[in-house]
Amino acid sequence: MYPTHRPRRLRKNPIVRSLIRETSVDKQRLIYPIFVAETSHRRTPVDAMPGISQFNLEGALEECVPLYEKGMRHFLIFGIPDRKDDLASSAYDENGVVQMTIRKMKQEIRDCVIFTDVCLCAYTSHGHCGVIKDGVICNDASVKLIARTALSHAQAGADFVAPSDMMDGRVGAIRQTLDENGLQDVGILSYAAKFSSAFYGPFREAAHSAPQFGDRKTHQMDPANRLEALKEMQTDIEEGADIIMVKPALSYLDIIREAKNRFLVPIAAYNVSGEYTMVKAAALRGWVDEKMVRDEILLSIRRAGADIIITYFAKDLALEEK
Ligand code: PBG
Numbered sequence: 001m002y003p004t005h006r007p008r009r010l011r012k013n014p015i016v017r018s019l020i021r022e023t024s025v026d027k028q029r030l031i032y033p034i035f036v037a038e039t040s041h042r043r044t045p046v047d048a049m050p051g052i053s054q055f056n057l058e059g060a061l062e063e064c065v066p067l068y069e070k071g072m073r074h075f076l077i078f079g080i081p082d083r084k085d086d087l088a089s090s091a092y093d094e095n096g097v098v099q100m101t102i103r104k105m106k107q108e109i110r111d112c113v114i115f116t117d118v119c120l121c122a123y124t125s126h127g128h129c130g131v132i133k134d135g136v137i138c139n140d141a142s143v144k145l146i147a148r149t150a151l152s153h154a155q156a157g158a159d160f161v162a163p164s165d166m167m168d169g170r171v172g173a174i175r176q177t178l179d180e181n182g183l184q185d186v187g188i189l190s191y192a193a194k195f196s197s198a199f200y201g202p203f204r205e206a207a208h209s210a211p212q213f214g215d216r217k218t219h220q221m222d223p224a225n226r227l228e229a230l231k232e233m234q235t236d237i238e239e240g241a242d243i244i245m246v247k248p249a250l251s252y253l254d255i256i257r258e259a260k261n262r263f264l265v266p267i268a269a270y271n272v273s274g275e276y277t278m279v280k281a282a283a284l285r286g287w288v289d290e291k292m293v294r295d296e297i298l299l300s301i302r303r304a305g306a307d308i309i310i311t312y313f314a315k316d317l318a319l320e321e322k
Contacts, residue, residue, distance in 0.1 A: 030310075030314040031115060049273055086126070088124045098153060119164045139168050192246070279297065
């Protein structure tokens with residue numbers, strides 16, 4: 001006890017403080033999401049996400065190459081197709097927007113690691129994450145198309161596919177499909193505990209993926225549930241997920257910590273669009289110090305137990321670093 005113990009000894013100057021710092025945020029652990037559209041515009045800013053744009057193929061390279069040169073290696077691709085239909089056929093088209101982007105990036109950017117978001121919501125005319133029959137999302141029919149989509153991303157060269165649909169059994173189906181096609185080395189980052197969250201609002205503007213009727217509560221999780229999140233993560237690991245994700249991050253730090261304590265796979269957290277936009281909006285008004293608030297938020301996600309953070313801030317962080 002005091003006076004023997006004086007914790008302030010370890011805080012007395014910045015050098016001592018950095019010696020004992022337990023957690024850090026560095027770009028090796030960040031994944032930068034990009035939105036790629038089939039359009040002639042190289043860059044179309046997303047209103048609700050200052051600093052973030054939709055790109056066409058050339059624009060995506062213009063965005064990613066300078067980040068790569070600053071040491072960013074991990075990119076998560078979201079596609080915005082021209083054509084939407086009831087069966088999301090442009091999601092698994094070998095010349096679809098994501099498939100083309102993967103090939104181009106793999107060609108132009110040496111040793112980048114490509115993750116692809118695997119879901120149907122941006123590709124269906126109704127904006128739902130699966131196939132609809134009589135107004136409900138059919139799990140097993142959706143899983144078939146989701147596995148087919150993952151396969152086409154892997155065949156185009158994706159390193160990891162990241163299913164974000166929350167259908168039951170999709171991780172197992174994807175693993176089996178990849179293995180049957182000789183793609184044992186392609187990994188699965190599963191959106192394992194994905195909550196039905198209002199924090200996805202700005203993203204749905206960016207990805208044109210808002211549901212045309214109803215909501216996503218029959219597949220995404222109830223924010224009130226902790227045990228259910230653990231069960232979802234456990235089943236995804238059993239089905240073959242290499243990395244599991246908690247999403248969103250900030251309102252779910254408790255879930256991240258429990259996952260870290262309990263499971264033996266790397267844990268990712270998605271610092272989602274709404275979390276990003278709140279910081280940007282307050283900073284634009286001069287109400288908070290953007291960099292300090294951002295760094296504190298990212299640190300909290302790491303401290304909670306995330307090994308990997310998917311964040312729109314990855315770009316600012318990479319460009320700021322000397
Ligand atoms: C697709 C998907 C969503 C996000 C990632 N993948 C939206 C949703 O589920 O409605 C959200 C990402 C973000 O808000 O940044 N299903």
